[in-house]
Amino acid sequence: MKKGFIIALLCSICSYAFADTNSLELTEFQEVEYNRLKLSVETMITDFGYVDLNSGLMLSETYTKWQGYIGFEKVDEASFFAIAGYDKEAEKATDFINQNRTLTTIGVIGMTIGMVMMLGSMTIDLDYGSPEYEQESKRQDLLLYGGAGVGMIAAIPFSIGVDKSMRSWSPITLANSVADEYNYKLLIDILKRNKSPQGDDLLGI
Numbered sequence: 268m269k270k271g272f273i274i275a276l277l278c279s280i281c282s283y284a285f286a287d288t289n290s291l292e293l294t295e296f297q298e299v300e301y302n303r304l305k306l307s308v309e310t311m312i313t314d315f316g317y318v319d320l321n322s323g324l325m326l327s328e329t330y331t332k333w334q335g336y337i338g339f340e341k342v343d344e345a346s347f348f349a350i351a352g353y354d355k356e357a358e359k360a361t362d363f364i365n366q367n368r369t370l371t372t373i374g375v376i377g378m379t380i381g382m383v384m385m386l387g388s389m390t391i392d393l394d395y396g397s398p399e400y401e402q403e404s405k406r407q408d409l410l411l412y413g414g415a416g417v418g419m420i421a422a423i424p425f426s427i428g429v430d431k432s433m434r435s436w437s438p439i440t441l442a443n444s445v446a447d448e449y450n451y452k453l454l455i456d457i458l459k460r461n462k463s464p465q466g467d468d469l470l471g472i
Contacts, residue, residue: 305446306350314330375421
């Protein structure tokens with residue numbers, strides 16, 4: 268509740284500040300620089316379908332994630348906060364991304380091992396009545412059921428990692444607030460520097 272109030276207050280301050288600075292017109296070259304350096308946020312909505320094992324019905328879940336930009340270039344969540352000067356938040360976002368990758372990787376490795384074990388059980392040729400039949404049969408069952416168990420256990424961290432990677436570490440309201448604050452400071456800085464109309468470097472000339 269307190270965090271939401273702070274974010275709302277910050278948004279109000281930034282909105283008021285923009286209303287004041289927008290009355291000052293940017294030159295063409297200042298506007299080019301601003302558009303190349305400003306932070307912006309885009310909402311990304313993904314629908315993920317799956318079969319519910321209990322009911323057998325096809326269900327779907329909607330994931331909402333935000334994509335950050337600096338100018339026209341995409342940046343990940345950690346870089347977005349780092350550019351805006353929020354180093355602690357950038358570290359937390361990095362940890363969040365790394366944890367998701369680790370969980371997913373562990374899951375993939377585990378499920379691969381389980382699959383290899385199950386496939387290995389199919390290579391055992393059982394000869395009923397032979398002295399090795401009982402021993403080979405036990406080995407086949409161990410590989411088959413053991414591989415299935417390993418795969419099912421590995422699916423847990425994999426599912427968690429994929430689910431979390433479909434979401435952002437921080438809410439989009441916070442990202443928008445950070446972008447507004449950064450863009451306000453950027454706009455003031457550009458206006459203070461009072462770029463000359465001959466700013467050919469801004470156009471890459």
